Amino acid sequence: MRALSLDFERKPAGGALGWALFVAGSLVMGVAVGAQVLVHQELQRYAAQAPPAQKRDASVLPRGVTSEAEAMAGARMVVSHLAGPGERLFVTLEAIDEPDVALLALTPDTTKRIMRIQAEARGPDAMLSYLRVLKRSRVFTQVVLVEHEVQDSDPDRPLRFSLSAAWGP
Numbered sequence: 001m002r003a004l005s006l007d008f009e010r011k012p013a014g015g016a017l018g019w020a021l022f023v024a025g026s027l028v029m030g031v032a033v034g035a036q037v038l039v040h041q042e043l044q045r046y047a048a049q050a051p052p053a054q055k056r057d058a059s060v061l062p063r064g065v066t067s068e069a070e071a072m073a074g075a076r077m078v079v080s081h082l083a084g085p086g087e088r089l090f091v092t093l094e095a096i097d098e099p100d101v102a103l104l105a106l107t108p109d110t111t112k113r114i115m116r117i118q119a120e121a122r123g124p125d126a127m128l129s130y131l132r133v134l135k136r137s138r139v140f141t142q143v144v145l146v147e148h149e150v151q152d153s154d155p156d157r158p159l160r161f162s163l164s165a166a167w168g169p
Contacts, residue, residue, distance in 0.1 A: 100126035140165040
């Protein structure tokens with residue numbers, strides 16, 4: 001009887017095609033590194049030849065602004081508009097535990113300090129409960145239901161509503 005020889009870890013022999021691909025890849029990588037070095041040297045040469053950057057006069061004000069205080073006030077107004085209502089409003093809204101209400105959109109108006117909230121509720125009781133919780137919060141004042149509508153196209157018939165809530169300073 002012949003001896004049985006099992007080879008579970010067959011080691012593939014490196015063929016000529018594999019070595020050729022390895023050499024070609026190495027050559028391409030060498031060319032790419034060489035090109036990158038040349039581009040870097042050229043960029044440094046141009047940077048050395050470039051004239052130094054001109055400094056602007058710090059006292060130059062935008063058109064229509066007469067004083068630095070006026071420019072600062074305008075900048076503060078832009079920053080406050082971009083900053084929005086702040087994190088405390090969103091933390092308050094996230095903290096409300098009303099499983100039958102889903103928020104759809106929040107639209108803050110920073111100039112009037114009013115947040116427009118669009119949401120869906122499973123029914124009128126959930127909607128009114130959500131309004132009561134918002135009215136009890138310390139962050140929002142003047143919580144007013146603006147509109148509500150039953151979604152007849154949805155088989156669950158959710159109540160889509162919109163409200164506005166002002167926030168204090």
